[in-house]
Amino acid sequence: MQLLSKHQRTTRTLISLFLIGLLASPCLPAQPLPSPAPSPAPAPPALPLSPFNERLEAAYVAFQAWKHAITEDPKNLTKDWCGPFVCNYTGVFCAAAPDDPHTLTVAGVDLNHGDIAGCLPDHLGLLADVALLHLNSNRFRGMLPPSMQHMRLLFELDVSNNLLSGAFPAFLTSLPKLKFLDLRFNGFDGELPDAVFGRQLGLDALFANNNRFNVSLSSKSLTNSTASVIVLANTRLAGCLPPSIGDMADTLVELILLNTSISSCIPPEIGKLKKLKVLDLSHNDLAGELPDSIGDMESLEVLNVGYNMLAGEVPEAICELPRLRNLTIAGNYFCDEPVSCLHVPLRDDRMNCIPDWPHQRSPEECIAFAHRPPPHCAADGCIVSPP
Secondary structure (H helix, E strand, C coil), X not given: CHHHHHHHHHHHHHHHHHHHHCCCCCCCCCCCCCCCCCCCCCCXXXXXXXXXXXXXXXXXXXXXXXXXXXXXXXCCCCCCCCCCCHHHCCCEEEEEECCXXXXXXXXXXXXXXXXXXXXXXXHHHHCCCCCEEECCCCEEEECCCHHHHHCCCCCEEEXXXXXXXXXXXXXXXHCCCCCEEECCCCEEEEECCHHHHCCCCCCCEEECXXXXXXXXXXXXXXXXXXXXXXXXXXXXXXXXXXXXXXHHCCCCCEEECCCCCCEECCCHHHHHCCCCCEEECCCCEEEECCCHHHHXXXXXXXXXXXXXXXXXXXXXXXXXXXXXXXXXXXXXXXXECCHHHXXXXXEECCCCCCCCCCCCCCHHHHHHHHCCCCCEECCCCCEECCC
């Protein structure tokens, strides 16, 4: 009975703190984060993982503030976010704390595909032990709260397909455990900092596509990454594909840069990416020829260079790659394609200048292109005007 009395007092204190915190707008960090109510020295727990501790008390404050910041919840996912037993809330997962196997804490939150509208309150930072935060396919607006810098155990963050905006949340680059970052299909803008690709952060997967980011391609930014998956489609990339792209050979498995306004040659060093399975450089302004070295990319399954300004012959070594299943070269000015390419299961070679091949450009288009001065590729991969 004495233990129950202590928690009744703690609950009353927490509710008072919570009501004071909600006097401010839940989306604006107007005041410092509230600290959990101090409590007397606890008695030895009766169970190895007690549902009553300071971490879960702080989580209760966080979830109640978050529920208050939600304006629509059509699937009623947060309907049961009531009472102090936060581990029973829908979408909330608890586990033993990494630093204390006898303390229960919130380890993950998954509200994917909830269609929830609202914002993310600054109180979210009270969930300091969260390792997985999955919020994709909702209608959360505003910015990621800076208090998330306290999530030092955060390993996976997925906020894709929301209405979030503002500059790239700089605090993300200081989270020591973060490996999976998915920001795609939001309204983020401004520079994507070099630190996102840095070895100190060490992301394994980066999805930043379909935002309004500006990214500078250089040997000091993108190619410094240790990520296995990099997706920057439908963003604005400045610069050229540098020869240092081969420096990612040990880790890179998927690279998608479609529709990024790259004006560049494809450096032969790209052939060093022997672990790469998917390469999509389509819908850009790439010029020159396909390097023969792509035929060295023995793991390649998907190659899409469609809708660029590439010309010349398609190297036969590419079509003989053992795992190649999808080859798209449509919308270029290639003049020859080896017969071996016919054996690639999925192939799109329309709108080129291949003689006697179906669905090609008109002879007038091909002749006009052939009379243009050939592009000159500089050492940095950029296209320069001929001398």
